Amino acid sequence: MALTLKHDRGTLVVWEVPDCIRDLFTWDARAQLWRTPGQNYRTVAEQLRAANVPYKDEAAEFGPLELRPSRDLKPYLHQVEALAAWKDAGRRGVVVLPTGAGKTYVAELAMRQTPRSCLICVPTIDLLHQWYSGLLAAFPDASVGLLGGGSRDRTPVLVSTYDSAAIHAEELAAKYALLVFDEAHHLPAAFTRVIAEMSLAPYRLGLTATPKRSDGKESDLEALIGPTVYQKAPSELMGGALADYKEVRVMVRLSATEQTRYDELIALRNDFLRMNYIRLGSIEGWTKFVQASGSVHGRRAMLAHREARGLAYGTDAKLRVLEEVLANHHGERSLIFTDDNATVYKVSREFLIPAITHQTPVKERHELLQKFKSGEYKTLVTSRVLNEGVDVPEASVAVVLSGTATEREHIQRLGRILRQAKGKKAVLYEVVTENTSEERASQQRRGEWNPERMSAPPDQVWEELNAPD
Incomplete structure (x- = not known):
């Protein structure tokens, strides 16, 4: 038997x-x-x-799927190479391409050449609708559905948020032969990884601009999806699939009063960290700091940490640089990024620029983006909500006023301005405050930070390691 x-x-x-x-x-x-x-x-x-x-x-409930594309766009060389590398790896693996390089079209090509039921997972509602619209346009005869945002379809091609797919992981596990994970660095999280762990899908494609995670769990992607099979940096695609671009780093200084106050706050914080054997720069260290902030001295240290970050991120010198940048790029579509909402609203008030944060209602956010795309608004200021999942090909200038610590965040923000357009010359300005943890975080991301400084006295090392807010 x-x-x-x-x-x-x-x-x-x-x-x-x-x-x-x-x-x-x-x-x-x-x-x-x-x-x-x-x-x-x-x-x-x-x-x-x-x-x-x-x-x-x-066990398996999936079967063949007929996909008739309505368009036959000529892929870029890197898209052809990425698809070939994925197929050579047994149709399992992660493709790392910068934002704007056509990762979605790589997925469409993979679906056409792997005609089986397909589940696509995305991190945001914006991306949910973006993928849904794109797939309907690409495969008008296919049965495409949504899971998340109020929809609960069960179609051969299903676009779902990570959260919804995780909630229904058991139910979906045997129904889809091909899994596509957009922004695949979200998958290894404890809540969402069950999508891949439970699924019977023999074919898996991960798409991301950078797989790196703050907790180091990007190494789990190989077991969940497959190895990294293809990778290109923005500089390798510049002038072809992506717009020509340059990066400009602008250094600013705190005022004498601000610097004195910053040094006092950092010293207060570091005394507490040293006494409690806490090292920032990791999730574990930050968690210990948050837990310790329940005490009187811990709360004082945490408040000092936050005030110091506020000084580094929100110094008036940065606003003067922003004013000059906007004047030099008058009329160009520009995005301004900050690390915190307080600075977003400060910039919005000072320069009368529309703002988008996580507090912005969905309809208002949609209207602001539509007016930006049409050219009615030339500039938007935002925190982290536009880092991923928003297509704004019209933008050619990005100004990062704060938030320079991670490579992923930097690549995501750069990707907002790299969509190809005729004659487009994109530029990203990174405005960094000297002699603060922000400068050292920027150096570390760029590979300019000297690890030998780890042998410095504890106070100096603790001050230099960056921590989340």
């Missing part, structure tokens, strides 16, 4: 285990059967076939 594979709540189960797959399964004494995570489905099937073990597959 042939071995039977069945699916049960995001796992693959059998009642007997041949030796060729025994190391993949664990005995479930309560259910009296053998069980393995759904993501091992492909490995189990391949090893059974290699060992010539007959089996009956009652």
Whole structure:
């Protein structure tokens, strides 16, 4: 009698285990059967076939899918290479391309050449609707649905937010043969990784501008999706798929009064960190600091930390630089990024510029972006909400007033202005405050920070390591 594979709540189960797959399964004494995570489905099937073990597959519910594209755009060379690399890797892996380089079209090509039921996961509602519209235009005859944002479809091609897909992971696990993870660096989070772990999908494609995460869990992407199979930096695509661009770093100084106050605050904070053996610069260190802020001295240190960051990020010298940049690029579509909402609203008041934060209602946010795209508004100021998931090809100037610590954030913000347009010359300004943790964070991201400084006295090291707000 042939071995039977069945699916049960995001796992693959059998009642007997041949030796060729025994190391993949664990005995479930309560259910009296053998069980393995759904993501091992492909490995189990391949090893059974290699060992010539007959089996009956009652686990997978996915089948072929007919996709008739309405358009036949000529792909860029890097898109052709990315697709070929993904196929050579067994249709599993992560493609790393900068924003604006056409990652979505790589996914469409992968879907056309892997015509099976497909689940696409995205991190935001904006991206949910962006993908939905794009797929309807690309495959008008396909049954495309949504999961999230009030929709709960069950179609052969389904676009879902990560949160909704995680909530329904068990139900979706056996229905989709191809998984596409947009902004794939979101997947390794504890809540969302179950989408990949439970799914039987033999084919998986991850798309991201940079896989790096603050918790280091980008290494989990290989197990969840597959290895990085193709990668290009913005500079490698400049002038072709992406607009020509340059980056300009502008250094500003705190006033004498601001610098004195900043140094006092950092000293107060670092005394507390040293006394409590806390090192910032990691999630664990920051978590300890937050927990310790429940005490009287801890609260004083946390308030000092926040005030110091506010001085570095919001010094008036940055506003003077911003005024000059906007004057030099008068009439050009410009995006201004800050690390915090307080600075967003300050810039908005000082320069009478429309602002978008996470507090902006959805309809108002949509209206502001539409007016920016049409040219009615030339400039927008925002915090982190436009880092990903918003298509603004008209923007050619970006000014980063604060928020320079991570490579991912920098690449995302650069990507907002790299969409190709005729004659477009994009420029990103990074405005950094000297002699503060912001300068050292910028140096560290650029690879200019000297690790030998880790041998410096504890006060100096603690001051130099950046921490989240």
